[in-house]
Amino acid sequence: MHGGLSPELTSFDQIRLLERPTDVPDFGLLCDLLWADPDKDISGWGELDKGVSFQFGPDTISSFLEQFELQLICRAHQVVQDGYEFMAGRQLVTIFGATNYCGEFDNMGAIMNVDKDLTCHFEVLTGCQETTEEHRSNWRR
Secondary structure, three states, X not given: OOOOOXXXXXXXXXXXXXXXXXXXXXXXXXXXXXXXXXXXOOOOEEEOOOOOOEEEOHHHHHHHHHHOOOOOEEEOOOOXXXXXXXXXXXXXXXXXXXXXXXXXXXOOEEEEEEOOOOOEEEEEEOOOOOEEEEEEXXXXX
């Protein structure tokens, strides 16, 4: 997913039924899927500083995974310093591919690969260089 979770999401059929192409509304399911962000310091749902969508805590992540019978949420959309960052006991990973985002950040980028055993491997990118190293996580299915 691009951004995050939505308190309105109760079935993946809701995503399948979204009209495409469409403009992104200022609120609702599609807005949340694009713009919601996780926050390790909150419980439940909270307001985002950017004025649209929500932030959600580790408890919300765990509940979502249990409800939808999933083990990991992979998302993008949010600059993270090392190119990727786990949260909520490795139940969510943010992957951000753009190094030195907009020339305003000194962040690395990352690419996540998943092997046949569902082990996640990360290729960390620095600046304009090619892949510099591979990071292996201990997260397994």
